[in-house]
Amino acid sequence: MKTSTFIAGLAVGSVAAAVTVLYSTPxxxxxxxxxxxxxxxDxxxxxxxxxGRVDELKDSVTDFANENVPSTIEGVKDSLGGWRTADPGSRNRLENEIQEIQNAIEELERSVAAQHSH
Structure with missing residues (x-):
């Protein structure tokens, strides 16, 4: 769900509730x-x-992605380094999987950045 949609829904619901209460009381x-x-x-x-809370959440997700994801990728690469030399078929599969993980992370970072710019 987009943040702007959520905030718009919250605003419309709050206004509708306020109007209903205001007109129902003499x-x-x-x-x-x-x-x-x-x-x-109010x-x-x-x-x-x-x-403010949505902005904090966006910042937390961005910080998490920036701090934890790169080190995790490097750890996986280091762990798989020995496997690369053992079997060429495994090496190719692992390289493809690592590339897919990197692509997914880059897409997540773009998505977070796009959400943050709204």
Whole structure:
């Protein structure tokens, strides 16, 4: 699910709930305006909080990918170094698998970067 879709859904749901509550309770005009202003301020604060948490999550995923993935790839390469010389068929299979893993990681990094830029 895209972050923007989630935030838009949250905003629409919150506004719908606020409007329903406001129109279902009898209040005077000034009370209604005060309630609307308070609800609006609360909604803005909640949306800001959600956006901050989403940004933190994106940063955490990016940090995890940048710190852990390269060292894991290097560890796998080092571990498989002995196997490469043992059997040419195994060597080719392992090289293909490593390349597929690297491609998948690069795609994940591009996806995270694209999400982070939105």
């Amino acid at each position: 209040q005077s005009g000034s009370d209604m305006r005060s309630t609307v202003a308070t609800a609006s301020a 909604l803005k604060a909640k949306l800001k909080d959600v956006k």
